[in-house]
Amino acid sequence: MTRDRGWLGIAGVVAIGLVLSLALTERYHHRILTLVFLWATMGLAWNIISGYAGQISFGHQAFFGIGAYVTVLLAAKLHLTPWLGMLGGAGVAVLAALLIGTPTFRLAGIYFGLATLAYPLIFRILMDFLGYQEVAIPMVRDHPVLFMQFEEPRTFDLLALALLAATLVLSRLIETSRLGYSLRAIKENEQAAEAMGVDAFRCKMAAYVLSAAPAALAGAIYAHAILFVVTPDGVFGVIAIVQTLTVCLVGGVGTLWGPVIGAAIMIPISEILDATAGDRFPGIQGVVYGATLMAIMMWAPEGLFWRLRRRPASVARATPVVPTAATAEAPAAAPGPVQLEVRGISKAFIGLQALADVSFEVREGEILGIIGPNGAGKTTLFNVLNGFLLPDRGEVRWLGQPITALRPHLVCRRGIGRTFQVVRFFPHLTVLENVMVGAFAHGDAPGAARERARDALGRVSLAGQADTLPAGLTTLELRLMELARCLATSPRLVLLDEPLAGLSSDGVEMMAVMIRRTRAAGVTVVIIEHTIQALVKLADRLVVLDHGRRLAEGAPGDVTRNPAVIEAYLGKRWLARHGPDHAATLRP
Amino acid sequence: MAASELAQYVVTGLLVGGVYALMSIGLALIFGIMRVVNFAQGDFMMLGMYLTFYYAVALGIDPLLGALLSIPPFFVLGLLVHRAFLARVTGGGDPNREMDAQLILTLGLSLVITNATTMILSPMPRSINAPYASKAFAVGPLLLNQARTYSFATALLLAAAVYAFLTRTDLGKALRAAADDPEAAGYQGINVRTMHGVAFGIGIALVAAAGGLLASYHPIEPNVAVNFIVLMFVAVVLGGLGSIPGAFVGGIVIGLVQSLTLLLLPLQLQNVGVFVAFLIVLYVRPQGLFGRRARTV
């Protein structure tokens, strides 16, 4: 979605809302319109934490209810105007988000979601306990406007529309900002995001707090426009979260159009059903509404927005990627000073010593290959270097500074980049936007990040694919995109985890060219592969791991003749039968 | 407080928890094998209650037996429901994406079931009122409600049967394989979609049986699920998603916590105790009591 189309779309939605509000005459129709706006707002708020960040929350009605109760209680007890009261409600909701989020973000996936559910359930019981089973909003006959009581029902729609507009703007701002890219990266793969410099906890908390405020304001307006009587069940109960989930999941998660579409369709359907069949045959409205939900989900499981946007699978194939610029590669310069020191790293898991006293150095500008048979501990080593794992013993030093205990996003910011064995891309973002996530590692401005991302794509010869969706890329192109994303973080050293896996021999060639190009641009490269063959020509030096120990180290030619290495890969018997020299000439 | 008084609290909690436990196992199985969050679980329990009621009133069958007799028809119902609806949105690819769709799908299903039942069978509550619903076994100074005790015992037996099925039979192992690694299971010749259907069928059958047991002392009406669905989910998550013994223990724990909370908090805050305990367990052990820790990268 281009930038301008987004803002234009928001203006369009607001305009349609205005027109409807002015055109409709019946009180009941205004109520339906208000409900559409309010639930769309609630859906958008939920979308910030659950759609963008992927942390599905089943407890967002906690903020909705806080907004309603705080506003109404302040008005009933202290005679405070709800215009101020709802700001208080939003404030309390933000505080609640901080308090709830801090311990709860440690939980992953649906555990997070159901833990969040506990809070509104607790609040519901507390409200009953405190005697607030039914707080009727006292009708104010003089100065009703001061107390958000309008004779003219249209005013409520306009108020709700204003909140919707504000929340749309907020969502769009998040979408196009660094926070938005970081959130979507976190949703896809939190660890990969961390490796690209994203501080996951801070981002999630920011999203949570930003999502709490509109929810609370929606709750406050809901209480005054729709309920007139605040009950614990009505604002903290399942109804609120079911409605929120419905509009978001029917409309489409992870986009600001989803809740709008979902609300615009499902709420009028619900009300029409109530108004026509429901009064005469009570219960039928539930059957039809439920059946409608099922039908929509079976036809559009990803939500209506994404379903309607689905383009045919074939994307115009650009010509195969060919390295631009001179193919002559600069000869490898002599390696520079030591950048990365790995000293005595040991790491054990239950029943398995994954790494045992591994030490080596990486010099600036070299291409170091780390090889070893499966299970040798190579990826574990990267995880330690990167900050995902704390070693039991040993330390890692980067540019002279210890980084052993540093969190992954900080390791990235210091200049160490990383790719993963399985490419994790963000399917709903273009290739350029995928790379931008990494580009944000060193700066906030979306414009500058975009430039850095373009530059990185150019370096891997993928510039032509900048605006396609990753679903249309080949394996090679995906790996190149991942390399670009890593390069966009402006690293001084990159850890590449099996970048050649799954590629044809042409693809391997291409990747090798890119890797050399990367080194030529001044970035040190450390590669994991488990076939020696691939690295023999590429790497300056090889380190061999086996069963967590450093088995050998040296120039590729020497390492491949090392009997211990051969034995590790092919076994004693093979070595005995064929001898060391034979191995070096083997082609898999 | 006298030891016998405390013991009574514990015993009450265990018995109440037993039925929660059985309700939760079905949900855990469905989630564990299929990654489906079945919003309609409580409503199938409600249907199970009605079937047991029918057995009792029309055929004179005791609800405990009626509960067991509900298992075959509901297994078949589960297979059909899965084939007709769920299979279209699950079992294909990314479980994260799918969870969204089947949440709403099962929500829609829940609405259809509840409202259709209200229209067809009327909202008037029905009761079986088994004679043992208001009698108790006297065990020393303790009183054990008979209906709840029978339910607890039956729940335990059914849970053990399910566990044995999953760990000892070939079909059970195939189910677990399909859950652990659908792709690899496919290569082994296991039809993952059929396995999902079987898992759903068993899950529905179990909760229907739980409903039948419940019906021996609890009134039956179309919206009865609303009182239990939250506790079911809490039990499953508390025990560790995907763990059958975990869900069982989770249910028992909830019953115990509900009962023992009364020693600390006023009666009105009874369930607050449950939710607070739930949060504490999750914060200390994020994967639940028996869940597996997610691997890193």
Added chain:
Amino acid sequence: MSRLTRFLALTLALVLLAPMVAVPVAVAAEDVKIALVAPLSGRWARQGQLKKMGAEMAIEEINSQGGIKALGGAKIVLREADAGDSVEKAVSAAQRVLTREKISAGIGSWLSSFTLGVTEVAERLQVPWLTLSYADNITERGFKYTFQTSPVSSLQAEQALDLVVEIGKKNNRPLKKAALVGDNTAATVFFFKPLREKLLAAKGIELVADEVWTPPLADATSIVQKLRATQPDIVFYGATNFPDSVQMLQKLKEFNVKTIIQGVGAWLVTPEYVKAIGKENLDGIQTVVAAHPLKGQEALVKKFVERTGEPFMTQDPLCTYAHVWLIKEAAEQAKSADPKAIREALAKIDLTAGPAATTLYPGRIRFDERGRRVGAIPIIVQWQNGEPYTVVPTAVSTRPLASVK
């Protein structure tokens, strides 16, 4: 699109379109329309349907007796709207039904939170509204269009206490210890509060157990243990949620706790209790309600039972029946179907005869400036042999009070 999905989509389209092409029920222009907003689906559907039965019976009677004479024999037509199971739906229903057509007056909505919301809509749209809800706060908002025919909870607490103390003295079993057992729904809270705070103490009765829960109740054991330990002479009982109440009563039997059970509300006398508890175990349980069939209303009850198949008639259909008749009287006196005029008539009304007055004890219908019925006195009803009977006040009782063993 798969076949199944296409089929579902087609069905959906048909169902949505059908009401629009369906032939509307013929309604003559001068018909007087009364709205009934009550839960007709969802958790409380049973209660809403009972109300509807009462309303329909009254309407059929009135129309067959010539309709509203002052309006040239205009017939009454019921416009029901489903309040569902949430305040949002209830208020939507009220808005919908009150703006679709001209409604002369309305009735509803059973749950006090629904009533609070619905009456606010009625107040804004200036349509008079009758309710049987007990909660005090319904008529403490300075509204002009809300009329509460039941005695309010706090008053019921006072009067019920007086009555049971009287009974105790007469039977030579004075009340010394009392317990409060119930949930924290509004009506129960409003009833228990004055008892707890002053009324019991004023009568020299000790409060020995105060067990209030948030529905649903997980298990009644701890409560009944407390009762067994403290042995109250009377338990004021407010378990409005049917499964909670069934559990409590079963547990009392299980633990063999004997005491006078004085319920608070009509939820305790619905027919489903008979199957759930068994009629022997119900014997002697009493409850205070706003209305119950009185001596002389046997024909009415017979008609209701024959029409609906219900085993007996209770407060909800009875009050709704009375409300419809009351609106009819107001329309006669106002000589108009205009809601404002009917409101004026209700505010001034002083009715001592007719089905409405006969049903609402003590037989005179007058409202004060808040909208509360002046002189409303609650009825005590007692289960005897599987059916609830009016026992107090003895002047209108249909059976004498049976003492509890």
